[in-house]
Amino acid sequence: AQSVAQPEDQVNVAEGNPLTVKCTYSVSGNPYLFWYVQYPNRGLQFLLKYITGDNLVKGSYGFEAEFNKSQTSFHLKKPSALVSDSALYFCAVRANAGGTSYGKLTFGQGTILTVHP
């Protein structure tokens, strides 16, 4: 079975400061890892993904994430936070291709990011 843990329900950061939203995962085999953002009463917007290759992945809106296989982590980062980054962030994992479960994503509980002016 695959699972995702987002250990922080909330992250608060001042505008202009760096931000980190943590994610650890468990999956059989090599993982596909994703970050999505959700604004109130909206669907999920794709930010970035790790499939293979460089452990540092760059995505939309200046976000990046670092894949760490030994720590089974995929933390989301941004060097300088904006007030408009305030939203709900989800980390997700899926197993690499193969088997019958390769399609579905398993999501974490989400982390509310609040960026203060």
Place this chain on the structure above:
Amino acid sequence: DTGVSQDPRHKITKRGQNVTFRCDPISEHNRLYWYRQTLGQGPEFLTYFQNEAQLEKSRLLSDRFSAERPKGSFSTLEIQRTEQGDSAMYLCASSPSSGRASGTQYFGPGTRLLVL
């Protein structure tokens, strides 16, 4: 930009009624997924289609739930004899099976269901 669309966006129904939701994926995407999201939780997988074939169903998808994708394009999710516990946001996502974006699921705005 023709993203994933869902209809209706909101649905209020009484316990015991049947409801049906529609999802139109991005046109060239042959994979389609349904998820359910309750307040304060991450989305949970319900079912997955590749073209018109339903290849995986979660144990969350009880006998009261049925999903179809008859022509491999739009999909419907029907809930029969709704219960208050069915109140949630129902999300649809689609992805291509090849190319740079393969494996990335793009989500629609969701249908928020409230069962009274």
